[in-house]
Amino acid sequence: GAVVSQHPSRVICKSGTSVKIECRSLDFQATTMFWYRQFPKQSLMLMATSNEGSKATYEQGVEKDKFLINHASLTLSTLTVTSAHPEDSSFYICSAKDLGTEAFFGQGTRLTVV
Amino acid sequence: AQTVTQSQPEMSVQEAETVTLSCTYDTSENNYYLFWYKQPPSRQMILVIRQEAYKQQNATENRFSVNFQKAAKSFSLKISDSQLGDTAMYFCAFMIEYGNKLVFGAGTILRVKS
Numbered sequence: 628g629a630v631v632s633q634h635p636s637r638v639i640c641k642s643g644t645s646v647k648i649e650c651r652s653l654d655f656q657a658t659t660m661f662w663y664r665q666f667p668k669q670s671l672m673l674m675a676t677s678n679e680g681s682k683a684t685y686e687q688g689v690e691k692d693k694f695l696i697n698h699a700s701l702t703l704s705t706l707t708v709t710s711a712h713p714e715d716s717s718f719y720i721c722s723a724k725d726l727g728t729e730a731f732f733g734q735g736t737r738l739t740v741v
Numbered sequence: 742a743q744t745v746t747q748s749q750p751e752m753s754v755q756e757a758e759t760v761t762l763s764c765t766y767d768t769s770e771n772n773y774y775l776f777w778y779k780q781p782p783s784r785q786m787i788l789v790i791r792q793e794a795y796k797q798q799n800a801t802e803n804r805f806s807v808n809f810q811k812a813a814k815s816f817s818l819k820i821s822d823s824q825l826g827d828t829a830m831y832f833c834a835f836m837i838e839y840g841n842k843l844v845f846g847a848g849t850i851l852r853v854k855s
Contacts, residue, residue: 628788659841665784670832670845718784722843728774728836730843732786 629655631723633733640711640740648706648736650721657723660704661730662696665718677704711740743768745835747846754823755854761808762818762849764833772838775809775816780848781829789831792816794838823853 630653640646650660659678663671675691677683677698685691693715695707704723708715721733744767754760766775777789792800792809799807804821820827833846 661842668830668848668850670847671786673842676841720784720786722786724841729788729791735784 628729629653629723629731631657631721631731631733633721633736635736636734637737638739640738642712642740643710645707645709646711646738648708648719648721648738650704650706650723650733652702652723652731655723655725655731656701657704658701658726659724660698661722661724662694662704662706663720663722665720665735667718671720674706708738711738713740716740743770743773743835743837743844745833745844745846747831747833747849749849750847751850751852753852753854754820756823756825758823759819759821760823760851762820762831762833762851764816764818764846766814766816766833766835766844768814768835768837770837773840774836774838775807776834776836776843777805777807777816777818778832778834778845779827779829780832781826786832790818820851825853825855827851828853 632651634649662674674689675683675685683696698704720735722730724730746765773794775792779787790802806819808817830848832848834843
């Protein structure tokens with residue numbers, strides 16, 4: 628299957644700082660990318676959907692000013708957690724799909740805010 | 742809105758035995774796709790099997806097969822000859838035809854015991 632690379636896999640940041648997570652589709656053009664948040668032993672919670680070159684669509688309850696999503700090219704989307712707080716600590720997962728039906732997932736990023 | 746229900750939070754099975762994970766969904770759509778994803782301890786999401794709603798034949802991938810009952814809106818996953826590497830969290834997911842978003846169930850933690 629196609630490969631989606633997510634970086635970094637782990638990051639620790641201080642409260643009040645911003646952290647950026649990258650999601651790259653390595654061997655296909657991702658017309659749509661998705662960002663999820665996952666708490667331990669729980670399901671994936673969709674945060675936002677982004678299409679290349681346009682603004683992301685955020686799910687209800689997700690603060691768009693806190694979780695900035697950029698999808699500037701067909702192979703790269705970034706999630707920036709701004710002014711991070713300990714409650715933002717979580718596992719973040721991206722996925723990408725082209726015009727087909729299958730979504731491909733990145734390895735995930737464990738964010739710890741101290 | 743579509744919903745996906747997995748009623749078994751945790752299950753265990755002896756190595757080499759067969760186990761079935763349940764999934765029901767609710768939708769008013771006629772054409773859609775159903776998926777089972779596996780999330781092992783590494784937390785990488787892996788597609789196990791997919792089913793197109795317009796296909797009557799149940800999908801099969803090696804030791805993994807589904808029982809798709811469209812009228813009952815049921816989509817169970819059968820794992821035959823369970824292996825230790827099958828230990829993971831399993832998510833049932835739904836996507837409408839020409840859609841983008843995956844709707845996930847709550848997940849089932851499966852433990853394969855030696």
